[in-house]
Amino acid sequence: MSRQELISPEGLRVDGRRANELRRISCRASVLNSADGSAYYEQGNTKVLVAVYGPREPRNRSLAQQDHATINVEFNIAPFSTSERRKRSKGDKRLLEISSFVKQTFEGAIQTAIYPRSQIDIYIHLLQHDGGTLETCINAATLALVDAGISMMDYVCACTAGFIDETPILDLNFVEESSIEVPNLTVAIMPRNGNIALLQMESKLHSSKLEDVMELAVEGCKHIHRKLDQAVLVAAKDLADKLSN
């Protein structure tokens, strides 16, 4: 198997970024009319669309909780999202795992006790896959939840980081992620107090290097927080102007 050079001698990665550079982020809230909240999020070439419905009457009343809302996440990868068309089955364990992670992450961030006996549905669609699936899903879902007016303790911002040639690198793209030699760490934090809502790592990393890689990822998360906040303020000011007329 040929080994591509993931970092050039000048310190440039395969897409021309430096080790601690994030990909370009562009995001917009309120993109869907019929959803209570929605967001479109792009990080580099990875594109995600999220729709949030709720809180609303639970579909299955037997699953309704008496003292808090239940969160339901469905994650879908579009067959056209990768370079080769591939349709995944609904029961695909990878998809279920990601849905489960997103659900658990937001259970710690949304104030579900305010919405008893109701259900919050988060539908995520990955439209283009270029690495960072879990991080972009979480960021886009945060934006959509804020857009829907659902009470949250704080934003949840996620970022990936890895380690190539003794250098921690930020925000892995598809090529870097697929390389089996590169450890892939995804961190989601609540920026206000820096607490970790989600932490996933694959592939080997020496325990002494963990702190550096995590620190880099947390920095990335803080940057993403600023971007998300900007998008929310823009949408909010826009809506406030329109409604006050």
Added chain:
Amino acid sequence: MDVDMESQDTRDIASRIVTPGSVITNDTAFMRGHGTFAERTTIYSSVAGAVERINKLVSVRPLKQRYSGEIGDIIVGRITEVASKRWRVDVNSRQDGILLLSSINLPGGIQRRKSESDELQMRTFFAEGDLVFAEVQSYFADGALSLHTRSLQYGKLRNGTFVTVFPQLVPRSRSHFHTLPCGVDIVLGVNGYIWVSKHVPASKVEENSELIYSDKNEFISDDERETIARIANCIHLLNRLYVKITDTSIIFAYEASLTHAVKDLLTREIAIDLAHNVKTRLEQQS
């Protein structure tokens, strides 16, 4: 977006747009209301919206939110389920509303007591899918709205079409049932559900109370249908451009739309144009 609020200046606190996790104030004199949470002595916002301050109460109103009912609200709902002595009604809120059998008008006179056969024949009154015009009477212990239709103006809706808008655009007012000069009745539910129908004279309704649960539509002429469609499209475009939906704004929109064909009202350019028109007229009026 963390602006530390040390100052007591009330102008600074209110009407500021905040986002989840941002600090509203550190002052312990304030109490926290909806849309906020407190950690130790600091009050943080939990939604994206404008800060509101009423005396010592600080709250944040999110810009978009599901309808949450208040007692006395006039709403339009759709029956989703027929249960024992009650109906479940979708009211565009966090939970379905409940319409009790004891809260509706029974045909044959207002004072008629409900009988056992009524309990067994609930579908002859309201069945799944019917639209009902009701008022919020109270809350159940779990927060669900309890509705009633104990007035002849309330009840089953027919002869028309249904439009959904953002609940924030329907202000609470004295009356939610209007007859427009063009010969169309509108029902503006505060929950964002609106019913546009053919005008039926009130006297006709009172005459025959047996027919209040009839499922048959009256005869509606083509002209009447076109007018109903035009009004429905006007409401759509008002909703699209966030104009408050009242009988006045609908009438203004209708008048401005007469120069266009009904279906053209859905195109973006014409919609923006007409909405501006309406906004200008509303400003002039006030």
Added chain:
Amino acid sequence: MVVEIEPSNIEREFLLEALEKGIRVDGRGIYDYRTLKITCSPTYGLVEVQLGQTRVLARVTCEVTRPFPDRPTEGLVQFNADLSNLAAPGLDSSSGKPSVQEVAVSRMIERVIRQSRAIDTEALCILAGEKVWSVRLDLHFLDHSGNLIDAASIASIAALRHFRRPDVTIDGEEAIIHDVNERNPVPLSIHHTPICVTFGFFGSNGDLMLVDPNLLEEQVQVSSFTITLNSHREICALSKAGGVPLAPSLIQRCTQIALTKVDDINDKIQEALMA
């Protein structure tokens, strides 16, 4: 539909109060594992692990198959986990979709073994592009009494190290697979031994922690974190999903504690395999 019974409020409070004093309900210290018993059966690749009351059976089998076209010199490794009503009520998969725990455990094991390249897949190649070994690991959960992931990881790696595949001689273009009675079967080539250590967190900030939660502790915990290490002090996987957000310093502490635990468990696996 059978539902798992939630612990009563009184059990919950008792557990939390005891934990605040540093005592666990079953008498263990907060960093102690339950009794670990690894039984390697005479059949190669069949290992049963008992961690306290939790019981897992791991079975490794292999067969010859064609490799993937884009990876002609690599063998295949497949994982399957079976978590059903046998292990605990409320875990039925009658809806067709695997349950949340089953997905979590099987994905974790897959990540731990496949992503960290514990097995040398190139050594599984017989004839490049035509024949490779496909190794299949089946996990059967017999009893769920908390901390399935740790038990499963121990069972998996022990089974893989215990397993012997038939010996192969290459004669030009032909491969001769020797019967196990003819020639001794050979072990798999395993690079390193990843072991999972799971922590449970309690309290409103998650500041009370313990290692190897049993069933009651798992039901009461507010957060959970699994770290997978090998004997070379390399982290093979990390997983913290959901629950109360934790401070980064807690994560660091867990890493230090896990390093000591992994050595102990590794020794136990060695002992069991020698026997």
